[in-house]
Amino acid sequence: MTRRLAAAAAAAYCALTVAITWPLVLRLSSTVPHDLGDPLLSTSILWWNAHVMPLTERWWNGFAFFPARGMIAFSDHRLGESLLASPIQWIGFSPVVAYNVTLLATFPLSALAAHWLGYTLTRRHDAAVLCGLGFGFNPYRMAHLEHLELLASFALPAALTTLHLFLTTHRRRWLAAFSLTLVIAGLCTSYYLAFFSVLLLLWVLWFIRWRDRYALIAILAAAACAAAILSPIALGYWRIHQAYDLRRDFFVVSTMGGDLTSLATASNLLALWRWTSTFNGPERQLFPGLTLTILALAGMAVAWRQSVRPRDKGDVVALVLVAVSCLFGVIAASLARYGPWRLQWGPVTIAGGPYFKPISVALFLLVIAGAVSSRVREAWHRKSVLAFYAVATGVLFLCALGPTPRVFGRQFLYEPPYAWLMRLPVFGTEIRVPARFAMMAVLALAASAAAAFNRLQLQPRSRRLAALVLAAGMVLDAWPAQIPLPDLPDTFASAKADGFDAVLELPIDNGFADAAAMYHAMFHRRPVVNAISGYFPPHYLPLAFALDEGDYSALDGIASSGRLLLVVDRRTDPDGHWRSVLESYPGATHLRDDGPRAFFALHPPPSPSTCRSSMVPIAGASDGDGPVGAGWMLLDGNPLTIWGSPDKQRAGAFVVLDLGRVVRPCAVSIMLGREPYQFPRALSIATSLDGSTWTTGFNGPLSSFVIRAAIATPRDPVIELPLLNEPARYVRLRLEASHPSANWVMADVGVRVLENQ
Numbered sequence: 001m002t003r004r005l006a007a008a009a010a011a012a013y014c015a016l017t018v019a020i021t022w023p024l025v026l027r028l029s030s031t032v033p034h035d036l037g038d039p040l041l042s043t044s045i046l047w048w049n050a051h052v053m054p055l056t057e058r059w060w061n062g063f064a065f066f067p068a069r070g071m072i073a074f075s076d077h078r079l080g081e082s083l084l085a086s087p088i089q090w091i092g093f094s095p096v097v098a099y100n101v102t103l104l105a106t107f108p109l110s111a112l113a114a115h116w117l118g119y120t121l122t123r124r125h126d127a128a129v130l131c132g133l134g135f136g137f138n139p140y141r142m143a144h145l146e147h148l149e150l151l152a153s154f155a156l157p158a159a160l161t162t163l164h165l166f167l168t169t170h171r172r173r174w175l176a177a178f179s180l181t182l183v184i185a186g187l188c189t190s191y192y193l194a195f196f197s198v199l200l201l202l203w204v205l206w207f208i209r210w211r212d213r214y215a216l217i218a219i220l221a222a223a224a225c226a227a228a229i230l231s232p233i234a235l236g237y238w239r240i241h242q243a244y245d246l247r248r249d250f251f252v253v254s255t256m257g258g259d260l261t262s263l264a265t266a267s268n269l270l271a272l273w274r275w276t277s278t279f280n281g282p283e284r285q286l287f288p289g290l291t292l293t294i295l296a297l298a299g300m301a302v303a304w305r306q307s308v309r310p311r312d313k314g315d316v317v318a319l320v321l322v323a324v325s326c327l328f329g330v331i332a333a334s335l336a337r338y339g340p341w342r343l344q345w346g347p348v349t350i351a352g353g354p355y356f357k358p359i360s361v362a363l364f365l366l367v368i369a370g371a372v373s374s375r376v377r378e379a380w381h382r383k384s385v386l387a388f389y390a391v392a393t394g395v396l397f398l399c400a401l402g403p404t405p406r407v408f409g410r411q412f413l414y415e416p417p418y419a420w421l422m423r424l425p426v427f428g429t430e431i432r433v434p435a436r437f438a439m440m441a442v443l444a445l446a447a448s449a450a451a452a453f454n455r456l457q458l459q460p461r462s463r464r465l466a467a468l469v470l471a472a473g474m475v476l477d478a479w480p481a482q483i484p485l486p487d488l489p490d491t492f493a494s495a496k497a498d499g500f501d502a503v504l505e506l507p508i509d510n511g512f513a514d515a516a517a518m519y520h521a522m523f524h525r526r527p528v529v530n531a532i533s534g535y536f537p538p539h540y541l542p543l544a545f546a547l548d549e550g551d552y553s554a555l556d557g558i559a560s561s562g563r564l565l566l567v568v569d570r571r572t573d574p575d576g577h578w579r580s581v582l583e584s585y586p587g588a589t590h591l592r593d594d595g596p597r598a599f600f601a602l603h604p605p606p607s608p609s610t611c612r613s614s615m616v617p618i619a620g621a622s623d624g625d626g627p628v629g630a631g632w633m634l635l636d637g638n639p640l641t642i643w644g645s646p647d648k649q650r651a652g653a654f655v656v657l658d659l660g661r662v663v664r665p666c667a668v669s670i671m672l673g674r675e676p677y678q679f680p681r682a683l684s685i686a687t688s689l690d691g692s693t694w695t696t697g698f699n700g701p702l703s704s705f706v707i708r709a710a711i712a713t714p715r716d717p718v719i720e721l722p723l724l725n726e727p728a729r730y731v732r733l734r735l736e737a738s739h740p741s742a743n744w745v746m747a748d749v750g751v752r753v754l755e756n757q
Helices: 003-020 038-051 057-061 079-090 095-122 125-136 139-143 155-169 172-188 190-207 210-244 250-255 260-264 274-279 290-306 313-338 356-372 374-381 385-400 417-421 425-429 434-455 460-478 512-524 540-548 554-559 577-583 630-634 703-712
Strands: 341-345 348-352 502-506 564-569 588-590 597-602 620-623 626-628 643-648 654-663 665-671 682-688 695-701 718-722 728-735 743-746 748-753
Touching: 003 095, 003 125, 003 460, 038 079, 038 095, 038 512, 079 095, 079 172, 095 125, 095 155, 095 434, 125 434, 125 460, 139 434, 139 460, 155 172, 155 190, 155 210, 155 434, 172 190, 172 210, 190 210, 190 385, 190 434, 260 274, 290 385, 290 434, 290 460, 313 356, 313 374, 356 374, 374 385, 385 417, 385 434, 417 425, 434 460, 502 512, 540 554, 540 703, 554 564, 554 703, 564 577, 577 588, 577 597, 654 748, 665 728, 695 718, 703 718
Parallel strands: 502 564
Antiparallel strands: 341 348, 564 597, 588 597, 620 626, 620 654, 643 743, 654 728, 665 718, 665 748, 682 695, 682 728
16 A cells, blocks of 8 residues: 555545544543443543553552452553553643544544555455445444444454465564554453454464465464563453452353344444344444445355356265255244154154254354355365455354344354353453454454455446445445534532542442543542442442442441542432431531532441451251251352352341350351342341340341451452350341342351350
């Protein structure tokens, strides 16, 4: 790509960015596009990156989720985006301007990188423009307008380009460039680095032959260098996630995969396709654009017709596999229509179960049939760019459907590729949204569209006209009706936070209000309790749930870590509820108001005193349904083996511990397990000599104890509840409040006794 054409393309992509996001460029310092959630999260992290040395302990600990440590590892660190955002802040612009400029830059950078890829594959600028528009400006990108870290995908097409150039020229500089692009991709978002490994594997299988094994070794070495450079970040995430035992639940991951109808679902921001947004919600709007799709399909159809070859044995095998596939398709249809069936023929029994299993077999046979056909084998033999990116598009979109692919909400495949990926450490424990594989798929689709346009045999004038029409169609597919540009939250005087260890804004809502609290931290420069993120520290959900449910003693739990400034905005508290709560709350002192906000100081409460003597063995345990296996569930010290109530928390439910002999219990120790938000909302603990007459030693809400424990030992929080030190053989734990959604869960329980008895 010549310098003049590169400059012209860059200018055109920048102009299109300004037009498609208009009038954001006129309000760079006073708004963020889309909403006040993730954009403010990214803005505050970019501010932090610009003012604190990355990878230091202070940087890792961050500025939110006070007093939790390692806050940066709860989300993407955005260090790649900070390569642009930090200098903008250093020369005097605000973090909001830095965020908006960085956001806008992701569009032309992604388009220009894809343009480079398209030109490398086709050696034509008209095809390259279509590739640049297809990747830099598409409906899927607009569906993630609020996610800066996902828009910063420009390193991915650049990485593919360097691979193609290295394979063609064998020049080491392209290996170095490949390694650099991987580093930039990893700095921008960990999602794409993991997802790109799948595309890289497919690329190697298609383009590398045995005679190219030394090139493969070189590529792997370059990737290893990039991994080594990124390893301090990876090790930091691993260390913090291990400390908190952060992992993704399979059910959550399966719900964050796309539906097959997601491929036709676009964002409600789009002028032309917003009517499809009701098919699926956010994160499941995977529509890549009609023009881009039609171009790729048309090119593949032309290539298929042009690759006529004499039939061979592979085609015969393919026909047989297609016939067998159709048979399994009929079986699947019968199971979907009539349900499971069973046929008995003498000693032979044929049974049909879930319909998605024969569908999976049918599709697998079709894939094998395609692989053995003469056309596909010939395309692989000549390293067809169009065929590769077409196949990659299908595989990557299939991965975007997650571990349980669905159509209209019903699973239609068994053990798809993403389920295999989940057996790998990163995919199985860290990746939450498989649907974001769609960005990889759109990249492959854009490359296949460029290659497809290159296959169309058109006269020069017709070719220019076709390119112009297709480019206009791609822009129209991605054109927004109107981009929301909400005003930034107002701030309060930073001096209000002087002398405080942290700030808590009430109410906690895990949404825009918490994002605004993070935004405010850039001005008062104190840690905030509020935050939004991909992960939550163990103390945060118990705090949020307790306060929302009216258990205000949770404030003592969070205040135990330092002196807090409480901020109540009457615009989010119109009936004055929180103000009245804090005015009567022990330990809270009303400070001078400032405009619509009321300020309170919350002093650390005295630490609860409990005995720390030895545990007594538990001889047995029982609940309302009979004996409980105390030996392996309630007294094994393992937070992963839990006792749980069969129903939701119900007042009156109980567990009785038999200590086997008369002792003087002074405290009950309860290990909450890995889901402390399911703590008992109110609990009484009573002791008895005979199991019939009970003396209550503790009765009250547990949120304060739970929050303290989750802060002190976040991986395995344990609460200690005091008793009266009176002689007893039995200890009864009884729920004193019901809860509509939380179970009563205990991973371990123990009883401490006075040692001098």
